[in-house]
Amino acid sequence: MAFEITEEFLEKLVGFIYENNDSEIKQLFEEVHFADIAEVLDEVSFEEAIYIIKLLDSEKTSEILTELDEDTREKILENLSTKEIAREIGEMDSDDAADIIGELSEERQLRVINALKDEELAADIKELLSYEDDTAGALMAKELVKVYETWTVAGCMRRIRGQAQEVTRVHSIYVVDKEDKLVGRLSLKDLIIAKSDQKIADISKSKVDAVNVHENDEEVAKIMAKYDLEAIPVVDDNNVLLGRITIDDMLDVIREEADKDYQMAAGFSQDVEVNDTIWELTKARLPWLILALFGGFVSVSVLGSFDGAMGNFPELFFFTPLIAAMAGNVGVQSSAIIVQGLANDSLKGSLFKRLLKEILQGLLNGFVLAALLMSAGMLFLGFPFKLGITVAASLISVIIIASIIGTFIPIILAKKGVDPALATGPFITTSNDILGILIYFSIAKLVLGF
Amino acid sequence: MAFEITEEFLEKLVGFIYENNDSEIKQLFEEVHFADIAEVLDEVSFEEAIYIIKLLDSEKTSEILTELDEDTREKILENLSTKEIAREIGEMDSDDAADIIGELSEERQLRVINALKDEELAADIKELLSYEDDTAGALMAKELVKVYETWTVAGCMRRIRGQAQEVTRVHSIYVVDKEDKLVGRLSLKDLIIAKSDQKIADISKSKVDAVNVHENDEEVAKIMAKYDLEAIPVVDDNNVLLGRITIDDMLDVIREEADKDYQMAAGFSQDVEVNDTIWELTKARLPWLILALFGGFVSVSVLGSFDGAMGNFPELFFFTPLIAAMAGNVGVQSSAIIVQGLANDSLKGSLFKRLLKEILQGLLNGFVLAALLMSAGMLFLGFPFKLGITVAASLISVIIIASIIGTFIPIILAKKGVDPALATGPFITTSNDILGILIYFSIAKLVLGF
Numbered sequence A, B: 001m002a003f004e005i006t007e008e009f010l011e012k013l014v015g016f017i018y019e020n021n022d023s024e025i026k027q028l029f030e031e032v033h034f035a036d037i038a039e040v041l042d043e044v045s046f047e048e049a050i051y052i053i054k055l056l057d058s059e060k061t062s063e064i065l066t067e068l069d070e071d072t073r074e075k076i077l078e079n080l081s082t083k084e085i086a087r088e089i090g091e092m093d094s095d096d097a098a099d100i101i102g103e104l105s106e107e108r109q110l111r112v113i114n115a116l117k118d119e120e121l122a123a124d125i126k127e128l129l130s131y132e133d134d135t136a137g138a139l140m141a142k143e144l145v146k147v148y149e150t151w152t153v154a155g156c157m158r159r160i161r162g163q164a165q166e167v168t169r170v171h172s173i174y175v176v177d178k179e180d181k182l183v184g185r186l187s188l189k190d191l192i193i194a195k196s197d198q199k200i201a202d203i204s205k206s207k208v209d210a211v212n213v214h215e216n217d218e219e220v221a222k223i224m225a226k227y228d229l230e231a232i233p234v235v236d237d238n239n240v241l242l243g244r245i246t247i248d249d250m251l252d253v254i255r256e257e258a259d260k261d262y263q264m265a266a267g268f269s270q271d272v273e274v275n276d277t278i279w280e281l282t283k284a285r286l287p288w289l290i291l292a293l294f295g296g297f298v299s300v301s302v303l304g305s306f307d308g309a310m311g312n313f314p315e316l317f318f319f320t321p322l323i324a325a326m327a328g329n330v331g332v333q334s335s336a337i338i339v340q341g342l343a344n345d346s347l348k349g350s351l352f353k354r355l356l357k358e359i360l361q362g363l364l365n366g367f368v369l370a371a372l373l374m375s376a377g378m379l380f381l382g383f384p385f386k387l388g389i390t391v392a393a394s395l396i397s398v399i400i401i402a403s404i405i406g407t408f409i410p411i412i413l414a415k416k417g418v419d420p421a422l423a424t425g426p427f428i429t430t431s432n433d434i435l436g437i438l439i440y441f442s443i444a445k446l447v448l449g450f
Helices: A007-017 A022-027 A034-043 A048-057 A060-065 A070-078 A083-088 A093-103 A108-113 A119-128 A153-164 A189-192 A217-226 A247-267 A278-305 A322-342 A350-378 A387-413 A420-424 A426-448 B007-018 B022-027 B034-043 B046-055 B058-067 B071-078 B082-090 B093-100 B106-115 B119-130 B153-164 B188-192 B217-226 B248-264 B280-307 B320-343 B351-379 B385-415 B420-424 B428-448
Strands: A145-149 A173-175 A182-186 A231-235 A241-246 B145-148 B173-178 B181-188 B231-236 B241-246
Touching: A007 A022, A007 A034, A007 A048, A007 B071, A022 A048, A034 A048, A034 A060, A048 A060, A048 A070, A048 B280, A060 A070, A060 A083, A060 A093, A083 A093, A083 A108, A083 A119, A093 A108, A093 A119, A093 A350, A108 A119, A145 A153, A153 A189, A153 B188, A173 A241, A182 A231, A182 B188, A189 A217, A189 B188, A217 A231, A217 A247, A241 B385, A247 A420, A247 B248, A247 B320, A278 A426, A278 B320, A278 B351, A278 B385, A322 A350, A322 A387, A322 A420, A322 A426, A322 B248, A322 B280, A322 B320, A322 B428, A350 A387, A350 B280, A387 A420, A387 A426, A420 A426, A426 B320, B007 B022, B007 B034, B007 B046, B007 B082, B022 B046, B034 B046, B034 B058, B046 B058, B046 B071, B058 B071, B058 B082, B058 B093, B082 B093, B082 B106, B082 B119, B093 B119, B106 B119, B145 B153, B153 B188, B173 B241, B181 B231, B188 B241, B217 B231, B217 B248, B241 B248, B248 B320, B248 B420, B320 B385, B320 B428, B385 B428, B420 B428
Parallel strands: A145 A173, B145 B173
Antiparallel strands: A173 A182, A231 A241, B173 B181, B231 B241
8 A cells, every 4th residue: 555656756757757767667666556557647748658658568557558547548549559559458358458449449459459469369359349338248357267067176276277377366166067058166265175086066066146148237236246246157148158257347337337327416418537628527517507508498487477476476586496496406305215226226115105105205394394484484584474375385395296206207217228317417406496486386376366 | 146036935935934834934945045035034024034034044044134224134133132143143254243233232232242152253243343433443354364474385275274164255365474463465376376385475475455454444445446456454553464354345335435425415414215214214305405495595585685676677586596506507516526536536636727627617618508598588588688698697607606616615525524425415506506696686786787
């Protein structure tokens, strides 16, 4: 944990680059973890970053490349030749290699794959690229330790010594039959504890969880989290072992999913990061803001259509932002809880029960808030009783309706195959704003009769 | 993956419980994973759940208990005797055991710990309970595989066979000196590949990442994610090895953190779940709604203070919800991006640069939206030019100010040690609503002179 990027370190580094003092630069990075080097590259100029990448061993730089931000990596890869990229890719695990090649243009993808020295890796990458995004196949790595059920423990140990060299982390050893179909698994621990003349078939566990290569990646994440798995084998429709997915890859899927929901709730139309350019940020923010603006126009027209009330009940208009804000807040709360429930599969029970629960909650919240509103409004702001009762009744109705809408929009979106998190964005706030104002003035018209 | 809870399965199960047909029930659950059994317990009545827990082996039920929802577990534990709980706890890893004992009342905690047969586990649990919440110490497990640097590979293998039995997953073997200070690590793979007469000191990696027992758990999660670690050893201030944290525990920390941010953004004052009772949900929702209501009162007063404009410029009042909504949306966007940046440590550069970036974005968004507003308002709604220009100018000002506030409130909160996600809740929407309306009418007064 010791490494911190200091001003001093950066000054030294840039000085060495300026002097072309390659051996000192290598020395400087000798003991530094590749994840830290990736952060250093974000701190120096682009030309300096390229210089460092070209200088260090591809064993190290291949790891650095996988750690970099996608934008930075894209720019760096543009400045490397096909051959240089192929050398980096050659050091990577098949899943990382496929991810990074997938970011190149199609024409360049082919050139890089053809330039790879390792033909097996080239074939693996081609296979991985052929799977659809967001499936188990696109996520898995081809590297794994595989043994045949007919082997003995001793023979298995020998073979594993060979295979294990190229697999970074051995979680499980997968047992297959002669047709490469997955029939069991065992852990290194089981192997160490077993006697050397035992048959693999006798010490392996025949109950092995696996996912189909076409399974959705969020589904895979759920399965791994539920059963506390650190790695899961991936099979085709005939149960032939194709690869494995490890928990650290799943961690990225889980993080991305959480980030995406959060960003949708906050009103971004695409993935953003705090260090994106002003242009990228604006592109992500503006669509929702424009939608909200058009929603705002509708609320202007709604208010305009009630302008007859302005003469006798001007105070009514003072309450519109309050009513709209409450409708928006309640709607977002209701949606968020459904979105979370959908995300972790805990949404149970009938729709009718859920409706009843929302109405009851709305009534409870509504009455407390309406009571507060009436007492505060009449005591401190001196509003007449009739106006107070109008605003209070509207508040209760608006809260109940906003709860119901907030609850059902994500459920309906999910049923239609749309990401329900969409509902928590400005979409629901805006529609609840409008509806809230409409209900409010309709009730006011009924009670006050203007 | 095969298990699905079917109506048929549940009917069978409940039938057997009714008949006290214990052997059939055991048979039914024979091949079912404990995570699935935990889900079954959520589907049956509480009495049936207790019946099943008391019936099955504690080896299985201890795992089921760790999988259950906290509320369900609490109710079940209330119905078990101290002795029964101690039997369940005795089967758990020290970290799970400490978590679950920590949920009991202090008096009961002591009784259960005293009833434990395994004295080492009892001591471990006492130690784990002594660490503060949200620290590495509270999260770690005491079970790990530890070897001394002076041992040989062969001796090590023998000892490991003993230790590994009680450690569910062996990620790394930790190497310590004679004072139990952490000096290195090796993987099972390294051990298998090594020759049996080699010394541990010669084959182990001396560079080993570790965290201090008092380190914050979110910090641990960041380190593990950054360096792609599946387990990390925990040491005290003298570098003495105390325990280890595995990635599946970190996964829970990451999920909880993401859920918490999301819920704060959506306006909940405490952790909620879709299946909580109406009372629990209302308790979590009402505080923010009350805050929003009081914010609403302020906006009512602000509007009231401008009632002089009502005679000549009634249309101004129609625009208040639009202005307020835009201010709220922009503010939440700005805050959310800062909260994410803070969460993954990617917020870099000076405050001044950040300020400039926000102002430029605000100008860009503001001009586009103001142009849309003016053209639509004047063309379709027929507003006079002067009114159009007033609303447009206000919109730009409001957007810029909302961006700045949205950006700096989370930064300030984080500096003061408050969770910055608080800013994305109704807090920022409400204050931006008020400020937006105030700015809007102040500009209007200036331009139109009422």
